[in-house]
Amino acid sequence: MEQRPPNAEAGARVLVVDDDPTVAEIVTGYLDRAGYVVDRAGDGPDALARAAAHWPDLVVLDLMLPGMDGLEVCRRMRGRGPVPVIMLTARGDEDDRILGLEVGADDYVTKPFSPRELVLRVESVLRRARPAPAPASGLLRAAGLSVDPAARRAAKNGAELALTIREFDLLSFFLRHPGRAFAREELMREVWGWDFGDLSTVTVHVRRLRGKVEDDPARPRLIRTVWGVGYRFEPAVASGEE
Helix, strand or coil: CCCCCCCHHCCCCCEEEEHHHHHHHHHHHHHHHCCEEEEECHHHHHHHHHHHHHHCCCEECCCCCCCCCHHHHHHHHHHHHHHHHHEEEEEEECCHHHHHHCCCCCCEECCCCCCCHHHHHHHHHHHHHHHCCCCCCCCCCCEEEEECCCCCCCEEECCCCCCCHHHHHHHHHHHHCCCCCHHHHHHHHHHCCCCCCCCHHHHHHHHHHHHHHCCCCCCCEEEEEEECCEECCCCHCCCCCC
């Protein structure tokens, strides 16, 4: 039976999955000193077994695992339930990063990396994963979409949407700021909480979000591209109020 830590804020459980024992040991040490409960796995099957025994609050997952790779591990874990994932990529190849984001990873870190930076990324993802107090306005609604920030639930025309943490945060941000264009740098700062980073992260998340909220993702009417700027949420246009 899956067991979750009783107080994720006081000691969130992090599952570190890496076949390099040196990397795994260093990452585990830094996370342990930061106050996290850390489990370790050296391959995909071991990771899935450990997650089933003690469901993690977050997974630090190496992309290049032997046998079952990190992408497949991420897919299988997401099939069991929502869990934030930070992907570790051994190369600086943009295709690796985009693949990880496409299967639902919330963030990625390229090897070699600073263990302190990884701890900061873990803190950032977990902070956004925790339910926030509901705003004074309560539910957010527009163009058939509804978002409950307190329960972290979203729906389209009454059907619940399966969103990752970042997709949920991005949709909530758009609903709070209809009609305004935002640069990718602004979205990274406001939604991810980062002052720097790879902007393809924003691009991939917008594409994934369009795939879930647009009637025709190839011709988006809700999340519009503003050429030379970034993106704008247009609920009135999507509703036919042109």
